[in-house]
Amino acid sequence: MSKKRVLSGIQPSGKLHIGNLVGALQNWVKIQDDYECYYFIADWHALTSQYSDTSQIKESVKDVLVNCLAAGLDPEKVTIFQQSRVLEHAELHLLLSMITPLGWLERVPSFKEKQLEVKDKDLNTYGFLGYPLLQSADIMMYRAHYVPVGVDQVPHLEITREIARRFNNFYGEVFPEPDALLTQFPKVPGVDGRKMSKTYGNCIYLSDSPQEVEQKIRTMTTDPQRIKRTDKGDPELSPVFQLHKIFSSNDEQVEVAEGCRTAGIGCIDCKKVLIKNLMTVLEPIWERRLELLNHPDRLEEIISAGSQKAKEAASITMSQVRKSIGLFNLM
Numbered sequence: 541m542s543k544k545r546v547l548s549g550i551q552p553s554g555k556l557h558i559g560n561l562v563g564a565l566q567n568w569v570k571i572q573d574d575y576e577c578y579y580f581i582a583d584w585h586a587l588t589s590q591y592s593d594t595s596q597i598k599e600s601v602k603d604v605l606v607n608c609l610a611a612g613l614d615p616e617k618v619t620i621f622q623q624s625r626v627l628e629h630a631e632l633h634l635l636l637s638m639i640t641p642l643g644w645l646e647r648v649p650s651f652k653e654k655q656l657e658v659k660d661k662d663l664n665t666y667g668f669l670g671y672p673l674l675q676s677a678d679i680m681m682y683r684a685h686y687v688p689v690g691v692d693q694v695p696h697l698e699i700t701r702e703i704a705r706r707f708n709n710f711y712g713e714v715f716p717e718p719d720a721l722l723t724q725f726p727k728v729p730g731v732d733g734r735k736m737s738k739t740y741g742n743c744i745y746l747s748d749s750p751q752e753v754e755q756k757i758r759t760m761t762t763d764p765q766r767i768k769r770t771d772k773g774d775p776e777l778s779p780v781f782q783l784h785k786i787f788s789s790n791d792e793q794v795e796v797a798e799g800c801r802t803a804g805i806g807c808i809d810c811k812k813v814l815i816k817n818l819m820t821v822l823e824p825i826w827e828r829r830l831e832l833l834n835h836p837d838r839l840e841e842i843i844s845a846g847s848q849k850a851k852e853a854a855s856i857t858m859s860q861v862r863k864s865i866g867l868f869n870l871m
């Protein structure tokens with residue numbers, strides 16, 4: 541029986557952090573044996589908002605690739621590629637744009653939200669409006685059945701399903717309607733308690749040194765009402781405890797929660813346990829990162845071979861797309 545196809549992507553818009561690790565990468569690794577997986581670096585998507593200053597994109601592409609591999613993605617099992625190396629995505633995006641009602645794109649919540657949120661850039665562009673459609677092209681290109689993403693991406697998946705249906709109605713059954721494979725993880729808090737995000741500057745990056753990670757946890761916000769060592773705290777109000785829920789064993793969670801409520805332990809004791817567990821997760825990743833960064837030629841080889849494989853799959857879809865629409869087949 542052939543495996544179902546999975547596709548997912550990461551936009552290279554800065555260094556990856558532990559939120560990306562537990563929210564995406566670990567999940568990608570977990571399913572790499574169960575599906576035929578295509579994972580890619582969405583550098584054209586980064587361009588939709590970083591078009592006026594592209595200087596960070598290349599470094600971010602490299603950071604994403606290194607972290608994907610360091611987190612355990614195996615290029616022998618999955619296809620890892622870079623969007624801009626598979627030009628077919630641009631062709632499919634263009635063809636899909638012909639059948640996409642403007643209202644569908646204007647209604648996608650991220651369109652208005654991000655325009656309001658981002659004040660230092662003009663996002664009133666054709667490319668930015670088309671962001672979800674480019675994502676649809678990414679997904680449809682590999683006729684993916686499942687798309688592992690977080691809940692924030694659900695509207696993009698919905699529009700993809702609508703576009704696939706509309707295409708099939710006009711031109712014949714070419715595309716399956718993809719489903720989200722929702723990543724069930726609580727939002728990872730940053731060191732200030734807000735959602736971990738590079739715009740807030742509260743991230744623990746995968747590229748941080750052990751010293752930086754330790755320092756960031758040591759100075760992290762806890763229950764704001766627990767001021768003195770003898771004050772009793774409420775672990776549920778502490779972002780440190782939210783990280784324990786992700787990185788610590790059940791026994792440790794019970795222990796630190798109890799210690800917090802009774803003032804049996806101090807915040808630093810609690811943080812030490814978290815630091816130890818975070819190090820256990822990050823150490824093998826750091827080791828592989830170092831090894832990979834010392835072999836840039838190997839990185840280029842992996843992304844180039846992956847992009848070639850993706851291109852082969854994409855060109856099969858595109859032949860069918862052109863034929864269905866009625867282009868190029870003069871005879």
Ligand code: TRP
Pocket residue numbers: 547548549550551582585674675678679687688689693696
């Ligand atoms: N929009 C996604 C994000 O910001 C990135 C992305 C681009 C993507 N194309 C995709 C994700 C296709 C899944 C499938 O996270």
